[in-house]
Amino acid sequence: MTETTGPRELWGEGVAADYDASCHELYEPDVLGPTVEFLAGLVDSGRALEFAGGTGRVALALSAHGVDVHGIEMSQPMVDQMMTKPGAELVPVTIGDMANTRVDGEFSLVYLVFNTIMNLRSQDAQVECFRNAAAHLRSGGCFVIEVMVPALRRLPPGERFVPFDVSADHIGIDEYDVVNQMLTSHHHWISDGKAEIFDSPHRYAWPAEYDLMARIAGLDLAERWSGWQRDPFTSESTSHVSVWRKP
Numbered sequence: 001m002t003e004t005t006g007p008r009e010l011w012g013e014g015v016a017a018d019y020d021a022s023c024h025e026l027y028e029p030d031v032l033g034p035t036v037e038f039l040a041g042l043v044d045s046g047r048a049l050e051f052a053g054g055t056g057r058v059a060l061a062l063s064a065h066g067v068d069v070h071g072i073e074m075s076q077p078m079v080d081q082m083m084t085k086p087g088a089e090l091v092p093v094t095i096g097d098m099a100n101t102r103v104d105g106e107f108s109l110v111y112l113v114f115n116t117i118m119n120l121r122s123q124d125a126q127v128e129c130f131r132n133a134a135a136h137l138r139s140g141g142c143f144v145i146e147v148m149v150p151a152l153r154r155l156p157p158g159e160r161f162v163p164f165d166v167s168a169d170h171i172g173i174d175e176y177d178v179v180n181q182m183l184t185s186h187h188h189w190i191s192d193g194k195a196e197i198f199d200s201p202h203r204y205a206w207p208a209e210y211d212l213m214a215r216i217a218g219l220d221l222a223e224r225w226s227g228w229q230r231d232p233f234t235s236e237s238t239s240h241v242s243v244w245r246k247p
């Protein structure tokens with residue numbers, strides 16, 4: 001019989017310690033390589049600022065590519081994990097909320113990947129995040145987000161659950177609240193007969209709503225792709241990489 005533990009603290013020490021293992025596939029060269037190439041291509045000779053960089057997955061790879069990278073991250077335990085890795089001393093991170101924390105200087109790129117705009121759970125907070133990105137950008141600089149397209153087409157009438165991973169060691173189910181545009185990702189990690197639960201609450205939005213947030217922040221849509229390889233964004237795309245530019 002499987003023993004189940006209670007939900008783990010969001011971005012606390014336990015989650016931070018297991019984070020890299022839980023998303024090891026995102027460290028694969030065929031994922032991280034195109035991400036870094038895409039972002040490095042937008043930096044020009046300026047600096048990059050990552051919102052919510054977590055354990056440094058992208059920031060450290062971009063820094064190793066020769067880019068001057070800074071970060072704003074809310075969770076000290078996630079940053080502590082990053083600090084154990086080679087090259088972390090080259091990436092200064094300010095602890096704070098990406099919706100309103102400022103760091104000194106101007107940047108040619110601000111980026112926010114892996115669905116993390118959705119961790120801001122109100123429209124106001126998401127708009128503030130776009131404004132904060134714009135405030136850090138020099139003229140001509142870009143704000144890039146990578147985020148899922150809500151899977152509402154997979155919801156028959158009356159249904160609210162969409163499984164996104166059912167494997168031997170992990171069951172992942174998204175629960176949609178279509179009235180409030182909320183989505184809770186329920187993760188059950190199973191190992192040694194024990195299930196660990198991690199529930200991650202999000203606010204989802206269509207690409208058009210992000211475009212409006214960008215306009216409110218004074219940014220213009222420059223590019224939208226279905227991923228880091230610049231494949232076209234279509235009606236079948238399950239995520240998008242969008243680039244807004246400061247005039």
Ligand SMILES: C[S@@+](CC[C@H](N)C(=O)[O-])C[C@H]1O[C@@H](n2cnc3c(N)ncnc32)[C@H](O)[C@@H]1O
Nearest residue numbers: 011052053054057073074075078097098114119
């Ligand atoms: C899914 S992880 C992504 C980490 C990293 N960007 C990556 O791709 O591996 C989400 C991260 O966002 C951080 N985060 C969530 N809300 C935040 C906020 N309002 N301000 C700053 N960081 C936040 C969490 O602490 C966590 O490290």
